[in-house]
Structures are given as structure tokens and as C-alpha cells.
Amino acid sequence: MRDLTIDADRLARELGGMLGAAVQRDPASLRAHAVDGLVPQIRCAPKDTDELCAILRVCDASGAAVIPWGGGTAMHWGNPPSRADVVISLEQFNRLVEHDDANLTATVQAGMRVAALQELLGGRHQCLAIDPPDPQHSTIGGTAAANINGPRRMAYGGVRDLVIGMKMVLASGEPIKAGGKVVKNVAGYDMCKLFVGSLGTLGIITEVTFKMTPLPETAGTVVARGSLAQTASLIEALFGSVLTPAAVTVVDGRVAAAAGLQPAEASVAVWAEGFTETVARHVRDVQAMAGQSGMTTEVVHDIGHRRLWETVRDFGAVGAPPVVFRLTVPPADVMPVLAVVCRLSDGGALRYVAHAGTGTVWLAFDTPAPVTAWFPRLAALAQEYHGHAVLAAAPPEVKRTVDVWGPSPQALGLMQELKRQFDPHGTLNPGRFVAGI
Amino acid sequence: MNRDKLIRELRAVVGDEYVLVEKEDVIVYEQDGSIMQAMPEIVVLPGSAEEVAAVVRAAKQANVPIVPRGSGTGLAGGAVPAEGGVVISLARMNRILELDLRNRLAVVEPGVINQDVTKAVAADGFFYAPDPSSQAACSIGGNIANNSGGPHTLAYGVTTNHVLGVEVVLDDGRVVWLGGQVPDCAGYDLCGAFVGSEGTVGIVTKAVLHLMRSRESVRTLLAIFDRMDAATQTVVDITAAGIVPAALEMMDRLTIEAVETGAPVGYPRDADAVLLVELEGVREFTERGAREVHEICMHHGARQVRVAQDDAERLRLWKGRKGAFGALGTLAPNYYVQDGVVPRSRLPEIMRQIATISARYHLRIANVFHAGDGNLHPNILFDMRTPGELDKVIAAGEDILRACVAVGGSITGEHGIGLEKKAYIGLLFSDADLNAMAKVRKAFDPDGRFNPAKMFPTPITCAEMRRAPAKIPAGLWI
Ligand SMILES: Cc1cc2nc3c(=O)[nH]c(=O)nc-3n(C[C@H](O)[C@H](O)[C@H](O)COP(=O)(O)OP(=O)(O)OC[C@H]3O[C@@H](n4cnc5c(N)ncnc54)[C@H](O)[C@@H]3O)c2cc1C
Ligand SMILES: Cc1cc2nc3c(=O)[nH]c(=O)nc-3n(C[C@H](O)[C@H](O)[C@H](O)COP(=O)(O)OP(=O)(O)OC[C@H]3O[C@@H](n4cnc5c(N)ncnc54)[C@H](O)[C@@H]3O)c2cc1C
Numbered sequence: 001m002r003d004l005t006i007d008a009d010r011l012a013r014e015l016g017g018m019l020g021a022a023v024q025r026d027p028a029s030l031r032a033h034a035v036d037g038l039v040p041q042i043r044c045a046p047k048d049t050d051e052l053c054a055i056l057r058v059c060d061a062s063g064a065a066v067i068p069w070g071g072g073t074a075m076h077w078g079n080p081p082s083r084a085d086v087v088i089s090l091e092q093f094n095r096l097v098e099h100d101d102a103n104l105t106a107t108v109q110a111g112m113r114v115a116a117l118q119e120l121l122g123g124r125h126q127c128l129a130i131d132p133p134d135p136q137h138s139t140i141g142g143t144a145a146a147n148i149n150g151p152r153r154m155a156y157g158g159v160r161d162l163v164i165g166m167k168m169v170l171a172s173g174e175p176i177k178a179g180g181k182v183v184k185n186v187a188g189y190d191m192c193k194l195f196v197g198s199l200g201t202l203g204i205i206t207e208v209t210f211k212m213t214p215l216p217e218t219a220g221t222v223v224a225r226g227s228l229a230q231t232a233s234l235i236e237a238l239f240g241s242v243l244t245p246a247a248v249t250v251v252d253g254r255v256a257a258a259a260g261l262q263p264a265e266a267s268v269a270v271w272a273e274g275f276t277e278t279v280a281r282h283v284r285d286v287q288a289m290a291g292q293s294g295m296t297t298e299v300v301h302d303i304g305h306r307r308l309w310e311t312v313r314d315f316g317a318v319g320a321p322p323v324v325f326r327l328t329v330p331p332a333d334v335m336p337v338l339a340v341v342c343r344l345s346d347g348g349a350l351r352y353v354a355h356a357g358t359g360t361v362w363l364a365f366d367t368p369a370p371v372t373a374w375f376p377r378l379a380a381l382a383q384e385y386h387g388h389a390v391l392a393a394a395p396p397e398v399k400r401t402v403d404v405w406g407p408s409p410q411a412l413g414l415m416q417e418l419k420r421q422f423d424p425h426g427t428l429n430p431g432r433f434v435a436g437i
Numbered sequence: 438m439n440r441d442k443l444i445r446e447l448r449a450v451v452g453d454e455y456v457l458v459e460k461e462d463v464i465v466y467e468q469d470g471s472i473m474q475a476m477p478e479i480v481v482l483p484g485s486a487e488e489v490a491a492v493v494r495a496a497k498q499a500n501v502p503i504v505p506r507g508s509g510t511g512l513a514g515g516a517v518p519a520e521g522g523v524v525i526s527l528a529r530m531n532r533i534l535e536l537d538l539r540n541r542l543a544v545v546e547p548g549v550i551n552q553d554v555t556k557a558v559a560a561d562g563f564f565y566a567p568d569p570s571s572q573a574a575c576s577i578g579g580n581i582a583n584n585s586g587g588p589h590t591l592a593y594g595v596t597t598n599h600v601l602g603v604e605v606v607l608d609d610g611r612v613v614w615l616g617g618q619v620p621d622c623a624g625y626d627l628c629g630a631f632v633g634s635e636g637t638v639g640i641v642t643k644a645v646l647h648l649m650r651s652r653e654s655v656r657t658l659l660a661i662f663d664r665m666d667a668a669t670q671t672v673v674d675i676t677a678a679g680i681v682p683a684a685l686e687m688m689d690r691l692t693i694e695a696v697e698t699g700a701p702v703g704y705p706r707d708a709d710a711v712l713l714v715e716l717e718g719v720r721e722f723t724e725r726g727a728r729e730v731h732e733i734c735m736h737h738g739a740r741q742v743r744v745a746q747d748d749a750e751r752l753r754l755w756k757g758r759k760g761a762f763g764a765l766g767t768l769a770p771n772y773y774v775q776d777g778v779v780p781r782s783r784l785p786e787i788m789r790q791i792a793t794i795s796a797r798y799h800l801r802i803a804n805v806f807h808a809g810d811g812n813l814h815p816n817i818l819f820d821m822r823t824p825g826e827l828d829k830v831i832a833a834g835e836d837i838l839r840a841c842v843a844v845g846g847s848i849t850g851e852h853g854i855g856l857e858k859k860a861y862i863g864l865l866f867s868d869a870d871l872n873a874m875a876k877v878r879k880a881f882d883p884d885g886r887f888n889p890a891k892m893f894p895t896p897i898t899c900a901e902m903r904r905a906p907a908k909i910p911a912g913l914w915i
Binding site for chain 1: 537539540541542583584586590594595597598607613614615617618619620621622623624625626627629630632633634650651652653673676677678679680681718719720721722724725726778779780781782783807810811812845846847848849850851852853854858862865866867869870871872873874876877878879880881892
């Protein structure tokens with residue numbers, strides 16, 4: 001057994017000798033970096049990969065637990081860490097390294113804010129088709145590490161599909177890279193896949209190369225209001241059609257109201273983008289299908305469209321409600337699952353955003369009470385449909401009573417062995433991942 | 438090892454007729470689509486995941502290597518048993534187990550032929566997107582191991598973007614699922630890490646594939662250019678204009694000559710490049726997209742743009758492209774295909790460099806490739822009977838790969854490293870990078886039993902292998 005208590009003063013002196021003023025120990029700053037209630041002892045912000053490697057070498061050797069920190073918007077993801085000694089902020093890794101617009105790729109440092117990146121890309125009529133919550137604060141590295149996917153995944157793919165290259169530093173302080181900057185590449189193992197969604201438990205991501213998407217000529221959304229049953233029938237019709245929307249998302253009345261729409265039992269928003277005539281066709285056809293399902297429609301553009309999708313994007317993350325679940329089920333099972341959940345909650349304090357095209361259902365409760373009752377129930381429900389449920393947010397004391405990732409995967413042994421191979425001392429985000437990895 | 442004991446055990450697992458040991462039986466497994474050969478010691482054809490697991494356990498007990506094999510169309514020597522041991526052919530495990538069209542899923546065994554997946558769902562308006570040009574013969578297991586692409590993966594993504602889960606047999610005979618029927622399964626994305634692992638970490642025994650809805654409309658254009666530079670610049674501009682075609686394929690002058698000699702389709706022999714563009718989607722998208730592509734081609738001085746008006750014409754436009762590989766035989770007895778990739782922005786430059794390399798080695802190089810994603814297929818023409826010629830070809834191939842890496846590219850876009858390119862993987866990755874991959878291998882397969890001598894740089898090089906031209910089955914193109 002390693003001694004798990006560290007000498008923070010000595011560690012701070014050692015890091016300070018390397019980094020100078022970039023090592024912080026003032027209590028207010030440290031409290032602001034608490035993770036699920038655990039306050040770290042040191043915060044530092046390396047200015048480049050060499051410094052980051054040096055910090056990790058020292059931490060790994062001294063047994064200090066490291067918490068990689070991007071924008072801090074998704075620190076509620078995962079089990080509470082078992083230890084949290086040193087927060088390493090990537091705030092100085094904030095540059096766009098290269099935007100090869102004729103190749104539709106961009107290489108970005110991990111600490112860059114998503115909104116800042118989108119603004120630079122937009123200047124050259126491109127964007128990153130990933131819509132993480134709170135883009136003013138969330139970073140590229142955090143988005144990749146947490147594998148956060150938004151409504152447009154069904155059209156453009158998820159984070160795992162859009163990342164084509166990465167640089168990372170392992171717990172030992174060794175820098176490595178994976179993939180490259182070409183859109184098709186099968187040289188060696190696809191290491192990017194392992195790091196996307198690894199929640200900082202295998203290494204610290206310092207740079208990511210993504211596939212870009214051209215900014216569409218225009219975009220618009222048809223919102224259809226009605227009952228859950230009507231919504232299900234519209235989605236089935238859509239799914240049977242040849243249409244290629246960017247997103248198909250179902251929201252409850254309260255979310256609709258927050259998005260500036262007229263509330264109803266359920267509203268389904270169909271986002272179309274691309275050539276003007278393509279969008280017009282989608283709007284026309286979706287309105288007709290909605291009419292056949294007996295639903296009322298409204299079409300939103302510009303500000304209305306943006307407000308709606310920003311509300312959807314930030315759901316469960318910004319102004320964090322106490323308890324959030326994420327269910328992932330096969331796409332056609334989204335509406336049946338939603339119907340069961342609504343029946344169980346019986347008009348209670350439940351809000352939802354469900355992406356019908358990708359099978360992702362977000363549920364938010366305004367009180368922490370439901371976790372013990374709801375989590376097993378939702379996990380069983382998802383499993384019935386070959387899917388899974390994650391407790392995405394809850395107060396730390398509640399999270400400590402469960403594994404937020406649900407039942408252990410069948411391949412847990414392989415995952416534990418991978419963790420041992422990459423981080424033998426359990427330095428990086430200890431305890432946060434599945435089954436306490 | 439005690440060979441006889443192992444053979445007895447294997448026979449007990451799969452039955453006598455599915456264990457091959459005589460030279461005349463195993464010789465058909467000595468090669469894949471590459472030029473490398475090694476005579477297998479034992480070939481086993483299991484019929485189920487349980488049998489695969491038992492075969493793996495027996496091989497572990499006997500401490501011999503295991504080489505998984507699908508249809509043997511791989512182009513990098515991945516299925517060649519370079520270090521002996523047991524070749525496990527998955528060819529008998531070829532059933533489509535489940536089609537769930539509501540959820541756009543297919544569950545299949547690894548020996549299912551790629552094309553058969555789409556055939557099974559086409560009438561219902563679906564398709565399986567990854568379409569390697571070898572799709573009439575290659576297996577889903579091989580596709581997963583190599584993360585295969587194809588002409589239409591430009592818009593739809595390669596194999597890894599369409600595999601949700603795999604059931605695999607690990608080195609100790611355990612059978613586990615990686616991923617599942619939905620994305621984002623809890624824990625590391627082991628399915629993502631498995632796809633593209635070239636048979637070095639386990640054997641796929643089932644896969645969950647994502648199906649797509651057939652598109653409403655298809656538009657195909659063929660543009661003829663007098664200068665290669667203008668054609669490659671057209672590709673750059675189509676990409677930069679934000680039009681993502683389903684396919685964007687290119688052929689150069691030498692390929693045109695081969696096609697017009699072998700299986701003529703009416704390309705002008707004096708043209709320098711032919712560009713084939715296909716758009717898929719709702720009608721409004723393909724109409725407008727085709728118009729814009731047409732304009733970009735004309736802007737770059739295309740001599741002629743042909744637009745297919747119906748399905749028959751569409752097939753005619755594709756005929757030359759699909760016939761090109763077979764027609765290369767009219768130019769030379771042998772050809773050696775490379776698979777480098779470059780950022781699309783660097784296409785004009787790399788094509789000029791390949792021309793320079795061709796001149797330097799006095800070797801003719803016919804280029805027929807997936808231009809839209811920057812994936813080159815330079816075919817170096819030669820005659821195996823000329824002493825020393827093959828070594829010269831391999832040297833020219835290496836120069837091309839170096840040139841690709843120098844402009845920010847990769848040494849393989851879809852064919853894999855295998856035996857063929859493991860000496861070059863160091864061009865892309867440092868020792869630390871490769872060491873990280875070795876950690877993954879170690880977590881899955883601590884003894885290094887699966888497909889040894891592949892992918893990682895090891896002492897056996899391509900030059901030490903027995904080499905002969907591959908026999909490519911009819912009906913495949915490249
Ligand atoms: C004419 C021609 C055209 C081609 N065109 C393309 C193309 O357009 N795009 C493309 O990507 N490739 C192409 N290829 C290459 C080849 O067809 C692909 O790599 C294909 O996926 C190989 O499948 P296979 O079943 O033949 O596999 P094999 O050649 O039998 O094996 C390939 C690799 O997969 C491993 N393997 C096989 N089955 C399993 C399993 N069940 N579990 C674990 N590992 C396994 C083997 O060990 C080996 O390393 C082409 C090849 C030819 C000959
Ligand atoms: C109107 C509409 C309604 C839909 N409703 C359903 C439905 O009821 N049932 C259903 O199965 N699908 C449904 N889909 C989603 C559909 O399966 C996929 O989202 C779509 O086919 C993806 O194809 P694509 O061309 O949009 O992108 P692709 O490139 O094929 O996929 C985009 C990416 O999204 C992810 N993804 C998308 N769909 C799935 C999936 N089914 N499983 C796993 N990962 C996925 C993948 O990671 C993939 O890389 C619907 C799609 C539309 C257009």
C-alpha cells in the first residue's frame with residue numbers, strides 16, 4: 001500500500017521552483033476548485049507541454065492525486081474523486097494551432113474555450129459541429145474528455161467521430177500523440193477513441209485535431225406541439241421518410257417555455273440546415289407530417305432558433321438542477337422510454353430533453369430526493385432496451401452512495417488493466433470513472 | 438509445442454473436417470491480397486464463438502501464435518501467418534443474426550460478406566455505409582480489424598463510425614462484449630479501440646452494425662481535365678465550398694490509358710485526369726450541389742462535364758472507375774498499390790511529387806484514388822520477373838509514403854499496417870507513441886499471441902518474407 005497522504009508544502013515548493021507564480025495556494029482559489037466537495041491543496045497552470053510533463057512527473061512520484069481542469073463546467077460528471085491534491089488548469093493552452101480550412105480540419109489546444117474557437121472558425125465559414133453546454137466556459141479538452149454530445153450528433157457524428165488526432169501527456173509525464181490531421185487514417189491503434197470519454201483518467205489531453213463542418217447557408221426549426229403519443233407518431237413518420245434533419249429533439253412544457261415557445265405536454269423540434277431549398281423542403285414536409293399527427297406547428301429562425309437550441313444545449317448543465325440522469329437507448333425506443341418515465345413521475349418535478357435521432361434522453365429533477373428511488377428504476381428501464389443510465393449530476397453526498405455509471409460493464413477487467421497500464425499509481429482523477437477507476 | 442496433441446484437441450473442438458494440416462489444404466491460406474506469403478501450419482474453421490474460444494484456449498495451452506483470417510483480401514499481409522501457429526478462419530461464421538430496422542441495427546457474425554449486409558436490407562430502404570471496393574468478397578470481421586473505408590465513406594464515415602459493439606474472444610478464451618447496441622456505453626470506448634486493431638488483440642465473433650436510410654436522390658457527374666493540377670485544385674475547392682459529396686474519386690492519365698485499353702468506356706486518351714463526383718441526399722440538395730460542383734469544375738477549365746440523367750448512365754460513369762484496377766493488367770504484368778493519405782489541401786502538391794518519384798525510379802505509376810478524403814492509391818507498375826525490380830518498387834513506395842508524411846499525412850488510409858508497412862510506422866509515431874499502443878496490446882493480450890509480427894516494428898521485415906503476386910478474385914476493384 002502506498003502512503004496516500006502527501007506533503008503539500010514540500011510539493012508546492014518543488015512545483016513553485018519549476019513554475020514560479022503559476023502555483024497557487026490561496027484558500028479562496030482552492031475552494032473554487034473543489035470537486036464534489038473535495039478541496040485541492042494546490043492549483044497550477046503550466047504554460048506549455050514541457051511544464052505540464054514536469055508537473056506530472058513530480059506529482060506521480062510523490063503520490064499526489066491530479067485533477068485536470070478545463071472550464072470546470074463538467075466537474076459534476078463522474079463519481080466523487082477518492083483524492084484531489086493538485087488541480088492542473090489548462091488555461092494557458094488556449095490557442096488555435098492550425099485551421100486548414102481547405103482540408104476541413106483544425107488543431108486546437110485543449111484549454112481553448114469552445115465559443116472562442118467557434119468564433120475564429122466562423123470567420124472562415126466553418127464550425128465544429130459539437131454543441132457542448134456553456135461554450136463560453138467549456139473547453140475543447142474537457143469536451144473531448146467528457147465525450148459530451150449535443151443534438152446534432154445524428155447528422156455530424158459525436159465527439160468520437162469528429163476527433164482525428166490528439167496530443168496527451170501520460171501520468172508518468174511522458175508526452176504522446178495519436179492519429180493525425182488527415183480524415184482517413186488507420187496507422188496503428190485508434191488511440192483517440194480511448195481518450196475520448198476517458199474523463200482524464202488515462203492522461204491529460206493537450207491538443208485535439210477535429211474534422212470541421214462548413215457553416216450552413218441557412219438553418220431553421222419546425223416545432224410541433226401535442227401529446228406524447230402524437231409526438232411519437234410524428235417521429236416515426238420522420239424516421240420513415242428520406243429527410244435528413246440535423247437534430248430531432250423532444251422537450252417537455254417547462255423546457256419549451258424556457259426556450260420561448262408555447263408549452264405543451266410535449267414539443268418536438270426538428271432542426272434543418274444547409275442549402276435554402278433543402279431547409280425549405282424539410283420545413284414543408286415536417287409541417288405536413290405534424291399536421292397528419294394532429295399537431296400544431298411553428299417555425300423558428302434566427303433568434304428564436306438560437307434561443308431554442310441554446311436552451312436544449314445547456315439543459316441539465318447550466319444553472320445546474322440538483323439531479324440529472326442521462327439514458328441512452330436505441331433511437332426508436334426513445335418515445336416508449338419517455339412515456340414510461342412520464343407515467344412514473346406522474347406530472348411530478350421532472351423535466352426532459354430527448355434526442356430522438358441518437359437515443360439520448362436527459363432527465364432533470366428539482367430535488368435530490370429521487371436518486372435512491374429513481375436510479376435503479378431508470379437503470380433497469382434502460383437495460384430492458386439494451387441501453388444504460390448514468391447519474392449525470394447530484395449532490396456529492398448522494399453520489400457517494402452509488403456508482404454514477406451504473407452497473408459495471410462486462411469488460412471492466414480490461415478497463416482496469418488499461419488504467420493500470422497507463423496510470424499505474426492512480427494519479428489521474430482517481431475514483432471518478434466506472435467502478436471507481 | 439506438441440503439434441499432434443494440439444491437432445487432436447482442435448479436432449475435438451471443431452470436428453475433423455474443419456482442421457486443415459495437409460499442404461494441399463492449407464496452401465490457399467498462405468497469402469492475402471498482398472505480395473507476402475507464409476505456409477500455415479494449422480488452419481481451423483470454427484463454427485461458433487464457443488468454438489473460437491476453445492481453439493484460442495488450446496493454442497494458448499500449446500503456446501503457439503494465433504492468426505485471425507476473414508476472406509483474405511487484406512492488402513497489408515495482416516492474415517499471413519508470418520510466425521506460424523494456428524490460422525483461425527471465420528469464414529464459416531457467416532450468418533446475419535438479427536435485423537432491427539426500427540433501430541437501424543444489424544447483428545452479424547464476422548464471416549458475413551460486406552455486400553450481403555446491404556443486400557439484406559436494401560429492399561427495405563437501408564444500407565450499410567462502409568463499402569470497400571472489395572465488398573463482394575471481404576468480411577465484416579476483416580473490415581472491423583482493418584477499419585476499412587470505401588468510395589462512399591467520404592460522407593458517411595469509415596467502419597469505426599458504424600460499429601456500435603463487438604463480441605470478442607480474448608487471449609484466455611473469455612468472451613466479452615465491447616460497446617453494445619447503443620453508443621456511449623459506460624467506461625472506456627473499447628469497441629473504438631478494437632476497431633482497426635488488425636487482429637492483434639482478439640477475435641471478433643459478433644458485431645452490431647449501424648444501418649443507414651437510403652437517400653432520396655443520387656446525382657453523379659464525371660469531369661474530364663487536361664491538367665492534373667486543375668483536377669486536384671477542383672477537389673480542394675469542392676471541399677472548401679462546403680459541399681460534402683458522397684464520393685469524390687480520381688483517375689490519372691495512365692489509369693485512363695489502362696481503362697481505354699482494357700475495358701473502354703470512352704474517356705479521351707489525351708486527358709490528364711478524370712474526376713467522378715457523386716452527391717446523395719434529398720433532391721433539393723443533390724440538384725443544387727450538382728450545379729455548384731459543375732460550376733467549380735468549369736471554373737478550373739474542365740474540358741467536359743458529363744452528368745448522369747438516369748441510373749443506367751450513372752452505372753456507365755462508374756464503369757471506368759470500377760474497371761480501372763482490373764485494367765491495369767493491360768499496362769504491366771504486376772502492380773503494387775500504396776495507400777498514403779494527405780490533407781486534402783495538399784493534393785496538388787503530392788500528385789506532383791509522385792510524378793517526380795515515378796521519373797526518378799523510371800517506374801510508371803497509375804493513380805486511381807479516393808481524392809475526396811485525400812486517400813491516395815498510387816499503383817506502381819512493374820514486372821516481377823525482372824530481377825531487382827520489386828525492391829526498386831518497394832523503395833519508390835517508401836518514398837511516396839515519406840512524401841505523404843512530410844506534408845502532414847499518414848502512411849495508410851484504409852489498408853492497414855500489417856506486415857507490409859510496420860517498418861514505416863516510425864515515420865509517424867515516436868517510441869513513446871508506439872509504447873502507448875503497446876500498453877493497449879498488453880492490457881488485451883499480455884502474451885502477444887494474436888497476430889504477432891504485425892503492426893509494431895519487429896525484426897521480420899517485408900523484404901524477408903516470401904513474395905509473390907496475389908491472386909485477386911474477380912469482381913473486386915480498388
Ligand atoms: C481489389 C481490392 C480492393 C480493395 N479495396 C479496399 C477499399 O476500397 N477499402 C479498404 O478499406 N480496403 C480495401 N481492400 C482491402 C481489404 O479488402 C480490406 O482490408 C478488408 O477489410 C479485409 O477483409 P478480409 O475479410 O479479406 O480480411 P483478411 O484479409 O482475411 O484479414 C485482414 C485483417 O483482419 C484480421 N481479421 C480478420 N477477421 C478477423 C476477426 N474476425 N477478428 C479479428 N481479426 C480479424 C486479420 O488477422 C488481418 O489482420 C481491398 C482489397 C482488394 C484485394
Ligand atoms: C427523422 C429521423 C428520425 C430518426 N429516428 C430514429 C429512430 O427512431 N430509430 C433509429 O434507429 N434511428 C433514428 N434516427 C437516427 C438514425 O439512426 C441515425 O441518426 C441516422 O441514420 C444517422 O445517419 P446520418 O446520415 O444522419 O449520420 P451517420 O454518419 O450515419 O451517424 C452519425 C453518428 O451518430 C451516431 N449515431 C447515430 N445514430 C445512431 C444509432 N442509431 N446508433 C448508434 N449511434 C448512432 C453514430 O455515432 C454516428 O457516428 C432518426 C433519424 C432521422 C433522420
